[in-house]
Amino acid sequence: MSRAAVPGILKIAFKLLVNDRGKFAALLVGILFAVFLMIMMTSMFAGILKRSSATVLNVGARVWIMDPAVNNVASSIPMPDYVLDAARSIPGVKYAVPLYSSVALVKLRGGTYQAATVIGLDDASLYGRPQLLQGNIQDIYGENAFLVVKDAEFSKLGNPGLGSEFEINDHRGKIVGIAHVATSGLFGIPTLYTTYSRAVSYIPSMRFTAAFILVEPKSTADIPRIQQAVARLGYQALTEEQFVQKVSDFYIYQTGLGTNVLLMTIISFAVGLSISAQTFYTFILENLEKFGALKAIGAKGRELVQMILFQAAFTALTAYGLGVGLATLLMTVARLRLPDYAAEITYLNLALAFVMVLIIAAISSLIGIRKVIRIEPFDIFRG
Amino acid sequence: MGTALQAVALTKWFGEGDARTLAVNRVSFEASFGEILYIVGPSGSGKTTLLSMISGILRPNEGQVLVEGRDLWNQSDDAIAEFRLGKVGFVFQDYHLFPRLSTAENVAIPLILKQVPWDQALTRARAFLEVVGLADKGLLPPLKLSGGEQQRVAIARAIASEPDILIFDEPTASLDGDTGRKIVSFVKEHILNAQRCIIIVTHDSRIFEYADRIMNMEDGRLTGIANGGLHEI
Numbered sequence: 070m071s072r073a074a075v076p077g078i079l080k081i082a083f084k085l086l087v088n089d090r091g092k093f094a095a096l097l098v099g100i101l102f103a104v105f106l107m108i109m110m111t112s113m114f115a116g117i118l119k120r121s122s123a124t125v126l127n128v129g130a131r132v133w134i135m136d137p138a139v140n141n142v143a144s145s146i147p148m149p150d151y152v153l154d155a156a157r158s159i160p161g162v163k164y165a166v167p168l169y170s171s172v173a174l175v176k177l178r179g180g181t182y183q184a185a186t187v188i189g190l191d192d193a194s195l196y197g198r199p200q201l202l203q204g205n206i207q208d209i210y211g212e213n214a215f216l217v218v219k220d221a222e223f224s225k226l227g228n229p230g231l232g233s234e235f236e237i238n239d240h241r242g243k244i245v246g247i248a249h250v251a252t253s254g255l256f257g258i259p260t261l262y263t264t265y266s267r268a269v270s271y272i273p274s275m276r277f278t279a280a281f282i283l284v285e286p287k288s289t290a291d292i293p294r295i296q297q298a299v300a301r302l303g304y305q306a307l308t309e310e311q312f313v314q315k316v317s318d319f320y321i322y323q324t325g326l327g328t329n330v331l332l333m334t335i336i337s338f339a340v341g342l343s344i345s346a347q348t349f350y351t352f353i354l355e356n357l358e359k360f361g362a363l364k365a366i367g368a369k370g371r372e373l374v375q376m377i378l379f380q381a382a383f384t385a386l387t388a389y390g391l392g393v394g395l396a397t398l399l400m401t402v403a404r405l406r407l408p409d410y411a412a413e414i415t416y417l418n419l420a421l422a423f424v425m426v427l428i429i430a431a432i433s434s435l436i437g438i439r440k441v442i443r444i445e446p447f448d449i450f451r452g
Numbered sequence: 453m454g455t456a457l458q459a460v461a462l463t464k465w466f467g468e469g470d471a472r473t474l475a476v477n478r479v480s481f482e483a484s485f486g487e488i489l490y491i492v493g494p495s496g497s498g499k500t501t502l503l504s505m506i507s508g509i510l511r512p513n514e515g516q517v518l519v520e521g522r523d524l525w526n527q528s529d530d531a532i533a534e535f536r537l538g539k540v541g542f543v544f545q546d547y548h549l550f551p552r553l554s555t556a557e558n559v560a561i562p563l564i565l566k567q568v569p570w571d572q573a574l575t576r577a578r579a580f581l582e583v584v585g586l587a588d589k590g591l592l593p594p595l596k597l598s599g600g601e602q603q604r605v606a607i608a609r610a611i612a613s614e615p616d617i618l619i620f621d622e623p624t625a626s627l628d629g630d631t632g633r634k635i636v637s638f639v640k641e642h643i644l645n646a647q648r649c650i651i652i653v654t655h656d657s658r659i660f661e662y663a664d665r666i667m668n669m670e671d672g673r674l675t676g677i678a679n680g681g682l683h684e685i
Contacts, residue, residue: 077564077573081553088552362548365509367537367613368565369530447501447510449544 082376095348096384103341104392111418114330116411120255122313127250128197130283133312137305140319145280159298161291166191167279169268176236186260189268204246216246216262220253221409240271253409338425346433353437365446381434389426456483456649462515475501477672486646491653493669499653507540507619508532541610545622547602549594556590562613580608600631620652636662
């Protein structure tokens, strides 16, 4: 007579595990700690990557034309005006507009200076303008008019209201609108929007001024043709997704950021693995005689394996849930103090941590299984 | 009385070559239903090894263990595990109760291994605890019980699957003389029946009076079988 999977056996396994509170807590803490660190590290990384593409995401253009050497928004290389004209003449382009992007020094009312990102929008279309919380978008055409983005860095400009004034490169500036954007920038400086022509005239520029050219294609099918035509000009046209990916690749592969986060994630994994594997091994060793007694009574090897796998899986999944919960809690608390706290839990983070937890559970249980499979019930009789 | 099991020329050695040690040397005997059979002898005489071979735990190098006319060791590992679960009940020297489970859950283990649903298994386990006089201790962990009570829990667990053969390994080793005698007397009065054979390994002469037959072993050999108490050995 053969016996299939036995839920009662799993109930015994569960009780053996959770009733040993000290060991169970140690196991949970080991894996929880690893999950927490992995989630925090990868979430911060995901948040930083998203912030690094803030301008791209906030402007929302479908195609961006830029110098091929540009690898992030902050270090744009201005292009000559003929590129804009050429882009407008490419078949499949509905319209193309220039975008100015630079950093300028703002002198506040109290006499202090504050760096700010200045985005210059095409005067005619204001393509890529932010959503206004206060003010009227038409006022951007007024004298010295600027929009300010209300994000975590807003206070660095002294929490300006409508009509607030400041100096920017010896020019007067006036806040005519307070705006909201989807994503804050990476570098912790406030953002001002104005028209392209004002940005060019107020802020010292090189010979060329268009940091990017924003293109709206007539259809998605036109994008490859536009990209080829731009490439023939010696420039690069990227979709929004491609540009975000390029920026991400830069931070991952061309700075130490990706390597450091990867190292920290591996260390978290190793710490969690070593704590949980060692604790689980001790747990199995302490119960080895009991497993031997079960074998002597008539439990089959596969039933003991089921018990160990269940114990490892239950511990790992519980700790995973607690780890994710703890990371979420910490991020929520951090956001109460820092509204633009740059950490973001993504499905990829969760999946990565989950896979690592499964590996921890598998390795921990494998060690236990090897030990339990080898125990001879005869050893129980021999004491 | 029918034959519960028959050992035929059982031989077991450990190690190979010059390091080979003969633990059991061509031992043959029969155990019958309705009897208490003792296996006695000094330490290292091969008692426990013999016990392990007849209970389906340790594979002999030579010889047979015949149960219901079939050689136990000629069957698959799963069939041998089924034999241990269904036909044999074990009372280990150190009891090997699970401290993290309640007393009733400990007794229910063989039933759970036999796929009896959890609640049913616990109900039946409580009935077996009543048989051994521990009906009110079902919820306690084993460590809260005295040595004698733990021994009774181990007995309840051993009989929970209603086995034909009950194996006791040094049942009085951890008990004082009075408690040991009470336990074995209890086993003889309440656990032994015409459909059950009890085999006890011991070197505690204080309990020899409860044996129906006593097998004496020395240096792995069976040196004699006596009916009744110590005086015949």
